[in-house]
Amino acid sequence: xxxxxxxxxxxxxxxxxxxxxxxxxxxxxxxxxxxxxxxxxxxxxxxxxxxxxxxxxxxxxxxxxxxxxxxxxxxxxxxxxxxxxxxxxxxxxxxxxxxxxxxxxxxxxxxxxxxxxxxxxxxxxxxxxxxxxxxxxxxxxxxxxxxxxxxxxxxxxxxxxxxxxxxxxxxxxxxxxxxxxxxxxxxxxxxxxxxxxxxxxxxxxxxxxxxxxxxxxxxxxxxxxxxxxxxxxxxxxxxxxxxxxxxxxxxxxxxxxxxxxxxxxxxxxxxxxxxxxxxxxxxxxxxxxxxxxxxx
Ligand SMILES: [Fe+2]
Numbered sequence: 001x002x003x004x005x006x007x008x009x010x011x012x013x014x015x016x017x018x019x020x021x022x023x024x025x026x027x028x029x030x031x032x033x034x035x036x037x038x039x040x041x042x043x044x045x046x047x048x049x050x051x052x053x054x055x056x057x058x059x060x061x062x063x064x065x066x067x068x069x070x071x072x073x074x075x076x077x078x079x080x081x082x083x084x085x086x087x088x089x090x091x092x093x094x095x096x097x098x099x100x101x102x103x104x105x106x107x108x109x110x111x112x113x114x115x116x117x118x119x120x121x122x123x124x125x126x127x128x129x130x131x132x133x134x135x136x137x138x139x140x141x142x143x144x145x146x147x148x149x150x151x152x153x154x155x156x157x158x159x160x161x162x163x164x165x166x167x168x169x170x171x172x173x174x175x176x177x178x179x180x181x182x183x184x185x186x187x188x189x190x191x192x193x194x195x196x197x198x199x200x201x202x203x204x205x206x207x208x209x210x211x212x213x214x215x216x217x218x219x220x221x222x223x224x225x226x227x228x229x230x231x232x233x234x235x236x237x238x239x240x241x242x243x244x245x246x247x248x249x250x251x252x253x254x255x256x257x258x259x260x261x262x263x264x265x266x267x268x269x270x271x272x273x274x275x276x277x278x279x280x281x282x283x284x285x286x287x288x289x290x291x292x293x294x295x296x
Contacts, residue, residue, distance in 0.1 A: 025240075025284040030277050031066055033287040034075060036082065039261050040294040043228040043268040045209045049296070050171040054211070055084030055118065056291035058233025059127065061276030062109045063095030064102030069112060072104075075275060076115050079290055085168060086120040089113065089156070090233035090272060091127025091180070091215040093147050097281050106130075110150040120166055123175060124151045124158045127215045127234065129278070131183040131194070141184050143194065159213060161196040163203035172208040176200050176227075181216045197222055217257035220269045229295070230269045235259060237273040237286035246286075250278075259286070 057079060060067050079087060093109045116122045130147035131137060137145045148158045157164070159177025166175055178200050182191035197219065204210060209228040214220070217232035237259035238246020249258045256262070262269040272291040277283060 025282045029287050030281055030283040031071075034078060035287050035289050036078075036292055037273065037289045038292045038294065039270055041229075041261065041268060042296055044225065044266050045228045046296055047171050047209065050168065050173070052086075052168060052173075052295040053082070053084045054231070054293040054295065055079050055082050055087045056090060056231060056233075056270075056272045056293070057087065057275065058090035058272035058291070059092040059236055059274030059276050059278075060109065061092055061095050061097060061129065061278060062104040062106075063097055063100045063276075064104065066097060066100070066281050067095075067104070067276045069104050069108055072109060073112050073115070075288075075290065076112055080115070080117050082290065082292055084118045084292070086166075086175070087116045087118045087122045088213060088231060089122065089124040089151070090213060090231065091125045092129045092233065092274075092276070092278075093127070094129050094133040095276075096129055096132070096278050097276075098279060099281055106147045106150045107153070110147070110154040110156065113151065113156055114154050120168060122156045123164070123177065123213070124156050125177040125213045125215055126158065126160055126179050126183070128180045128182045131180055132185060138185060141192070143179075143183070160194075161200045163200055165205075165208070172206070174204050174208055174210045175213070176204065176210055177213040178219060181214075181219055195219060201226065216251075217269060217271045218251055218253060220257055220262070220264075220267070221253075223267060223269075225265065225267050228268065229293075230267070231272070231293075232257070232269065233272045233274050235271060235274070236276070236278065236283070237271075239277060239280070239282055239286055240284045241286040242284075
C-alpha cells in the first residue's frame with residue numbers, strides 16, 4: 001500500500017523531473033548547445049574531382065535572450081573554424097518567438113555575418129519570417145524585405161530568385177536561390193509565395209552542376225533532377241524530435257522533409273536543423289546546429 005509520505009515523495013520526484021526536463025528543453029538545449037552536423041555525399045551530375053565544403057547557417061531568429069548578438073557572434077566564429085569553401089545563410093534572421101526580452105536589429109545580425117570568412121564567399125536567401133517582419137513589404141505585397149537590404153548592405157549577396165556562376169579548381173558550378181514560398185500573408189493560413197524557380201533556373205546558361213538554396217524544403221517537390229543538391233532550413237527539425245520523428249513540422253508534407261539528408265528519385269535535399277526557435281522557445285532532441293556538407 002502506498003503511504004501518504006510515499007505518495008507525496010513520488011509526486012515531488014515527478015515535479016523535479018518535469019522541471020529538469022523543462023529547464024533542459026527551454027534553456028539549455030536552445031540557448032547553450034551547438035553541434036556540427038556533417039554530411040558527405042556525391043550527388044548526380046557532380047563532376048569527378050570537384051571537392052567542395054559548404055557550411056550552412058539556417059534560421060538564427062536572433063532575439064534576446066535565446067539568440068543574442070554575442071551568441072550569434074560565437075556561432076559565426078565556430079563556422080569560420082570549419083574550413084568551408086562557401087558559407088550559405090538560409091534565411092529567417094528575425095524573431096517571432098514568444099517570451100522574448102529584447103530585439104536584435106537585423107542590421108546587427110547582418111553586420112556580424114560580415115565576419116564570416118570563406119574563399120568562395122558568403123551567400124544568403126530570404127526566409128518567410130524575414131518577409132513577415134517587414135510590414136511595409138506585407139502591405140505592398142512586394143520586397144525586398146528589410147533583412148535582404150541589411151545583408152546586401154553588409155556586402156553579402158542575397159539570391160532572391162537569382163543564380164551565380166562560381167568556380168573552384170577549374171570546375172564551374174552554379175549557386176542558385178529562390179525566395180520564400182510563404183512570403184506574403186493573405187489571411188488565416190493563406191500565403192503568397194515570392195519564389196520563382198523557373199525564372200531562377202532559366203538564368204543558368206550552361207550544363208555545369210547546380211546547388212540550389214530554398215528556405216522552405218517543400219519546394220523540393222518542384223525541383224528538377226537538373227539540380228544536383230537542394231539546401232533548406234525553415235523546419236528547425238521540428239524543434240522537438242524524438243527517435244527521428246518530429247510531432248510538429250511547418251511543412252505540408254509532415255515529417256517527409258523535416259530534417260536531414262533526403263534522397264527521392266535520385267534528387268538530393270539537405271534540411272538543416274537550424275540554430276534558433278520560432279514561436280515557442282524550446283528545442284528537445286534537436287540541438288542548434290551548423291550544417292556542413294562535403295561534396296565530391
Ligand atoms: Fe522559416
